[in-house]
Amino acid sequence: MAGRLASSRPTRSSTTSRSSTTDSAVTHGRYVHAEHPEPQVVEVLRRLDLADRIDPFTRCLRCNGHLEDIAKAEIEHRLAPLTRLHYNDFRHCRECDRLYWRGSHQQRLADQVATIRAELGMAAGPIDTASAGTAAG
Incomplete structure (x- = not known):
């Protein structure tokens, strides 16, 4: 079935x-003609006319649900000790409750988005980096 x-x-x-x-x-x-990930993203966004819909770090990587801020106190019991110690700003998926925070690779991800926007000829837009990075749940 x-x-x-x-x-x-x-x-x-x-x-x-x-x-x-x-x-x-x-x-x-x-x-997709491009061989590397960033040019592939640019190619697909151009071909499908989606450039104006770029909204990075606002959707869950697991289920594509919307992310929203959540107080650390509400989820502290779910955090690994070092995450609890070093991070204070968190988001979670409204649908599957997966957690997100600014991980060590956050700046690299934000830079990739900026590169893609520049390649598309777009002005640097706001990037919600609170959810750029690590996930748990």
Whole structure:
């Protein structure tokens, strides 16, 4: 049943493999020409006219739910000792309750978004870095 259900739904795919775009299970496919991740993102955003919809660090990586601020006191019992010690600002997913905070790689992620925006010819927009980074839950 799961196979029938899955095959009855439209499947969308972006790929760097030409054979994947001809797979009969894929109903909407795009071949991505760029070979590296940042140029791939730029290519897809341009091709699908999505550049104005860039809203980084506002969605859950697990379920795509919306993130919202949450007080440390509400989730302190869920934090690892070093996270509890070093971080104070947290967000969580309204749908699956996964936690996010500014991890050590936050600046690198923000820089990648800035590079993508620049490549698209966009002004540097606000980046919600409170949720850029580490997740738990």
